Amino acid sequence: MLLISHHRLLLTLSGLLLSFSLLAQTTGTIRGTVRDAKGGLLPGATVRLLQTTAASAAGADGSYQLENVPAGSYTLEASFIGKKAGQQRVDVAAGATATADVQLQAGEDEGRQLAEVIVSASRRAEPIRETPVSATILNAREVQLQAAATPNNLAAVVGNAVPGLGLTTNQTGNVGQTLRGRNVLVLIDGIPQSTPLRAGGRDIRSIDATVIERVEVIKGATAIFGNGADGGLINYITKRPVTGVKFGGLSTVGVNGNIAHAKNSVGYRATQQFYGKPGRFDYVASGTFDQTGVYRDARGAVISPRYGLGETKTYNGFAKLGYDLNDKNRVELMYNYFSSRQNSDYLTLNGKYGQYPSIGVKGERPGVDEGTRHNHNAYLTYRGREVLPLATSVELTGYWQDFRTIYDAEPSFFENGGQSEINSDKQGLRLNLNTPLLTQDRFSAELTYGLDLLGDETTQNLTDGRLWTPRMQMQNLAPYAQLRATLFEHFVLKGGARRENIRVKVPDYTTIRTLSGTTYVGGVAVQGGTLKYNTTVYNAGLRYARYKWLNPFVSYSEGFSLYELGRTLRTAKANTLSLLETEPIVVRNYEAGASSELGPLTLSGVYFVSKSDLGANLVDQGNGILVPQRAPERVWGYELTADLVALKNLTVGGSWSWVEGRATLTSTAGGVETKSKVWLNGNRIAPPKATAYLRYQPWEALSVALNYVYSGTRTRFVSNAAGAYASGEGPVHSFGLLNLTSSYRFSSKLSLTLGVENVLNNTYYAPLAQFTGTAANYTRGNGARFNLTAGYSF
Structure with missing residues (x-):
């Protein structure tokens, strides 16, 4: 390797x-x-x-x-x-x-979020207002507020709070939860969680919210962390120790369940954390166990257990150890384990798409338990500040990820039945260097540069050992450089490049026979080989940060992805690897935006366009099997946000995001080439989304938060003569949800938190349930659910 x-x-x-x-x-x-x-x-x-x-x-x-x-x-x-x-x-x-x-002291242009720092945009801490990219940061408080209502679903936490990101599926997976209409790369402390070689849709919900310090979301194509960030990236930054405490901790216990229909719905949750910094050594350790009961919709019906969040047991173990060698040098070790398994006493009873939902009925499910068996993440980092010549700082990180998830059993789709799983193992090494080049009053510049080494081995097999997707072994050597310059004190200019040198080894394999209509197809013997990709991607951006009332930026960025290579391989019809369509996706992203701070009011807006000569829109090839559509794509949209400190103890705000996309298809008839534009389906394009929030703290011990999310309508496609829709093309209709979080602190040590999901007990279908167009996925969302948690800190 x-x-x-x-x-x-x-x-x-x-x-x-x-x-x-x-x-x-x-x-x-x-x-x-x-x-x-x-x-x-x-x-x-x-x-x-x-x-x-x-x-x-x-x-x-x-x-x-x-x-x-x-x-x-x-x-x-x-x-x-x-x-x-x-x-x-x-x-x-x-x-x-x-x-x-x-x-x-506070200056004239001080605003609510000026102290927010982001590291995911360039691998170096910098104020978000000096970064010419579009980004959203969820701090620890915002993560806690959102997670209080949906503690078992991190995909709901980020989906409800981040403009441009699709809403949660209300399932274990995140199919259709794209960022700006394209696929998102998910990271934990910079460690890739996504499996772009064979996208499994289990990466957003890959860690428990209890160990997250903040979430950084970079929007628009980016290659700063490598393969898979067509639409941007989500980086979960884990907790650091509390300074000034040699030994401290937090214990929480909670109970949750359905409010209107409580039968068999009660679940339990407990977390224990320890942290401290005795001398040069610091540590954080955490363990969480969560067991959910039956999930019911607003009318009391048991929600279909297929990929469901009900009746799951979730474990999360986390440890971070650090040691300051001296004032300039530090080593740090992190490990996180996440597992979420469903053991349901229910079977899925299919409903009728567009009329009534699929539900759960008592019965014994075939196969082994669904869910993520394990997700191991670990890194060892050395950081040295100005330890090399020219005041160069260095960060050297070695990391590892081992992931396994199992899907539901398919008694008839595979010949002789079967149940698939995805296994992915990654090892990587990152070297980051930062050298100041110029430090004058009106001009300054610094260069961040380094090298990434990544090995990624991914396969999708059946639990009985048969290979559905062959074992893909990817090695990537990627040097990069990023220049950041401040001109005339207020212009921040950034530009950089990254060189991808990728090799993917694919052994000889034979495709599995799968059901197409009433017959089984497949069984094609494919000669393997090595796929080689050598591509340079670029980025550039400019931000003007002088005035609080106008902080504009423009940027251009490119992203590189081998997204869904495995799906192409497993449906091969040619017998040689070189005859398959395995070209990568290179996305070009253009955007312009600005923020404005007018006293207590903060506004922001951004417009973006992304283009790619090849896409990966998943379409039904006519037999129920989804394949990537390799056609030029154009995706565009805009995002607006507003935040107002209305009173000293009252803050309100909201956002609106809209995205749309088309592919250009080429056909030839009678020697004449014709081009036509088609809408990208729901697997890629989320409906419009609006959010609104209210934070009220009438006195120091009590706080109340309301979060509202609205999912709009998207009806771009028509049904066939039988009234059925192709996969991903079902009409999506609007709905709204209101979540509540309130907390009361009895003392400096003891607190009580109440979170309520879907306070109004609305009956609704998540976008995924609507756009897939199938009865099996046509499930309602959760009815009103509560989560009551007591916390004791020491």
Whole structure:
């Protein structure tokens, strides 16, 4: 494998980096922390010594360090967008370290979210207002508020809160939950969770919300983390230890169930977390167990168990250990285990599409339990701040992911029956370097660059051992570079490139025979081989960040994807790999947007267009089997958000997002070539979505939050003569849901939280249930459900 063949080089490189980090410094040093007026940390703040070229940027913990400073007296200045620059005199002695902590006061253009920092856009912490991309950040509080109503479904948490992301399917999978009409790459601390070689639709719900510190969503095609981010990426950033505490913890227990129809619906949930930072060592450890009861719709019927969230047992184990070697060097180890299995006492009784739903009835299900058997994630990271020549900072990370999920049994689809599963194993190594190039008053620049190594082995087989999708072994070597420059203090320019060098080995294989109409087809023997892809993708963006009332940006970005290669291989009709349509998808994304902060009111808007010469819209080839449609695509849309601090203890806001897309098909008849445009189906394009929220805290101990989401109508297709719709083309009609979260803190240690999903007990069908056009998927969403949790911190 590629990773193994490079191990000696990587070990040598790691040794050199660690050796550099241990070099003693012979000149004076200045270090400290940059905070706001309330004591909050300001990651990404710029720190420099006036009349010199010495400068640095505060890290994620707000700390900075300047080295090799000649002895003398200096004026140190710290600055951060939205804050007044702060200055402080500091004396430096040779061979000594001076401490200079700086506190910045609010500036004229300070807004609600100026201190938000994002790392997923460029692998380096930077204020979101200085990043020329479209992004959404869900902080820990927002994740907790959303998850209080839907604790067992992280896909609902992000789907309800992120403009441009499709709504949850109300199932274990996330089919159709695209980002801006294209496929999204899901990460946990930068570790890929998606399986683009054979997309399994289980990546958004791949970790428990209890261990998430924040969620970063980058919108628009991006290649910064590699294969699969056609529409953007979702990065779940896991928790860090609470500083200033040597040993602390949080214990929670909860009960949940259906409100109007409680029979057999009660479930339980418990979490135990420990954290602390004794000296240079810090740690977070967490364990969660969740067991749900039967899920019922608003009328009391048992929701179909097929890929359902009812009667599931979910486990999540998490640990993060860190050690500060010194003020500039740190090592960190993380591991997370996630498992979610369904053991249902019900069978699916098919309804009639468009008339009445499929439901669950008592019975013994065939096959083994559905669900994600395991999702292991781990990384080991070394970070060194300004430890290499030219004040270069380094981050070296090795990571691993092992994923297995099982789907429902198909007694007739496969010849002799069968039940499929996806197995994916990834190992990777990332080297990130950051070098400041220019640190002047009106101009500054820095270069972030590095190398990614990734090995990805993915297969889809049946539980009896038969291979449905052959074992695909991908190796990718990808160098990249990203330049960030600040011009005239307020123009932020970014541009970069990434070179993908991908090899995919496919062995000889024979396709499984599957049902097509009333006969079985397949059994094609395919000669394997190695697929090679060498592509360079680019990005560029410009943001103007001077004024609070107008903060515009424009950007261009490209993304690379081998999405659904496995689906193409498993439905092969040719007997040689080279004759199959295995070309990659390269997406070109254009967007322009702006944010505006007018006192207590914050507004933002963005318009985007993405194009690709080849797509992967899944269409029914006429026998119920979905295959990628390899045709040029154009997707476009816009997003609007508004937030208002109406009163000191009352905040309201909302969003509106709309996306549409078409493919261009080419046909030839009588020697004449004809092009026609067709709408992309519901597997790709979500209906319009609106959200609204209210946060009210009448007094310090009590807080109340209301979250409303509206899913609009999309009816682009017509039925056939029999009144049936092709897969993905069913009409989607509108519905609205209201969720409630309230919490009361009895003391500094004890609190009680009540979350209610679908407060009004509306009867509705999720978009997936509507656009698939099949009776098996035509299931109602949850009726009103409660989740009551008591928490004790120590």
